[in-house]
Amino acid sequence: MLDPSLLRNNLNLIAEKLLKKNYKLDINKISMMEEKRKILQIETEKLQNTRNTLSNIFKDRKSKDLKNQIVKLNNNLNHLKNELSVLKEKMHNFYMYLPNIPFDDVPEGNISLDNQEIKCWGQKRKYNFEIKDHVEIGKKFNELDWQSSAKISGSRFVVMKGQMALLHRALSQFMLDLHISKHGYQETYVPYLVRPQALYGTGQLPKFSNDLFHINLMDKNSYILIPTGEVPLTNLFFNQIIDEIHLPIMLVAHTPCFRSESSSYGRDVKGLIRLHQFDKVELVQIVQPEKSIEVLEQLTNHAETVLQLLDLPYRKILLCSGDMGFSSAKTYDLEVWFPSQKKYIEISSCSNMTDFQARRTKTRYRKKSNKKNIFVHTLNGSALAIGRTLAAILENYQKSDGRVEIPKILQKKYMKGLKFIN
Incomplete structure (x- = not known):
């Protein structure tokens, strides 16, 4: 897996390197997912801070209204956490398909x-003299047995x-x-x-x-x-x-x-x-x-x-x-x-x-x-x-x-x- 910080900070450079491996990186998709992740992360942290502040107040001054606010915040927070978790999993699964980037001294090419x-x-x-391939040699000695392996397992197996x-x-x-x-x-x-x-x-x-x-x-x-x-x-x-x-x-x-x-x-x-x-x-x-x-x-x-x-x-x-x-x-x-x-x-x-x-x-x-x-x-x-x-x-x-x-x-x-x- 590639370093996520590279994808956040050097996205265009990574896309250029991956193209050398015949992989066209969807820059827009990554940018949109990353932007959404940032927003959800910030909102989640804000709600957590607010919830923690109210919880500390509630310890000293219990009230039904304050309790209802905390319950509502917890519900919203759980919803955001779940949304953020789903997004992170989606990003993780996307990143698992990204190949490694080649070194600079690797020659460019496709074939x-x-x-x-x-x-x-x-x-x-x-x-x-007329040389034989290894299949002919194996058959001549009767020590590479393709017929028996095909009978047992099918093609592309061998008995030695x-x-x-x-x-x-x-x-x-x-x-x-x-x-x-x-x-x-x-x-x-x-x-x-x-x-x-x-x-x-x-x-x-x-x-x-x-x-x-x-x-x-x-x-x-x-x-x-x-x-x-x-x-x-x-x-x-x-x-x-x-x-x-x-x-x-x-x-x-x-x-x-x-x-x-x-x-x-x-x-x-x-x-x-x-x-x-x-x-x-x-x-x-x-x-x-x-x-x-x-x-x-x-x-x-x-x-x-x-x-x-x-x-x-x-x-x-x-x-x-x-x-x-x-x-x-x-x-x-x-x-x-x-x-x-x-x-x-x-x-x-x-x-x-x-x-x-x-x-x-x-x-x-x-x-x-x-x-x-x-x-x-x-x-x-x-x-x-x-x-x-x-x-x-x-x-x-x-x-x-x-x-x-x-x-x-x-x-x-x-x-x-x-x-x-x-």
Whole structure:
């Protein structure tokens, strides 16, 4: 949620910044609501003062006339309070649909072509044979089973078997070990079912309800399957005040993610690229506001390290304003090379949410110097999406004899000495 004081004092500037995210702010509507709020607030305070004055007089000089005046004032006051409460709720609901404003260094644009390439890493392998995509490789080994998953759950699910399942598990363990031992994150196990409140906190609700899997129970308690580990990790600090000495907080979790992907029509849905259920290792950091710009670079570098150690060619992209997520002020995407498609495909998204999520979750920290409570900044990133990493390995490491080489860093510790999938 945006800082309400920005909307009161810098409305035109905020409207200009939101337009960069393809959101046209209704300035007149906000101005009218804010003006009405001010009037109701002033009237309410005046009536409260009058009521309090008369109540003090009534203590010393009781009279029926004075009592009737107080009763009438209370009725009017309750009516005003109710009107003000309804208006504030209306304003709150309106503000929940406003996206975060982009940083000034975010390139303007609306489509992926407007994104800015920051760097490319790694050498694209050359092949002297006809390469296969990861779907063909998985079918050949009979270890990516699309028929069985369709029989059980429908389209856009997968059953993994044998060495592919082992590689999938090895990747998650490797990523967790790296982020915990080398980068200093705390491993965290979180629920996969959350209350709607948690998704309002991170920004998926109310706008993106159709992209989520909702579970409605007979006892009327409703849950939602998490679309990303970011949701439970960020909400661990819902309505909390954290002592500054405990910052930064660095968390990592391996979770399944569930997405209906109703808004992905026409996008690449082949194989492991866009599933309803997939696994991901997620990084979340909670920091002081003045450190979040630097931390975004650090967190992105942590995700890049995974790709570098796996020796997978990738590029780092700074997303343009119109291609960024709802809650983000700045986002880097990491895109890994898929030789079968001769293009880079997103494998990680690392974002600085500033205080946008913290205002929704009411997460603050107590500043050591002056004991003031200030909203934290939250950052998150995939490090990495495991299914897409597996797919990238199958394609980049394929051999002319049909085998798939396993990245050296995984062979001994994570793949039981296995050097090839064959």
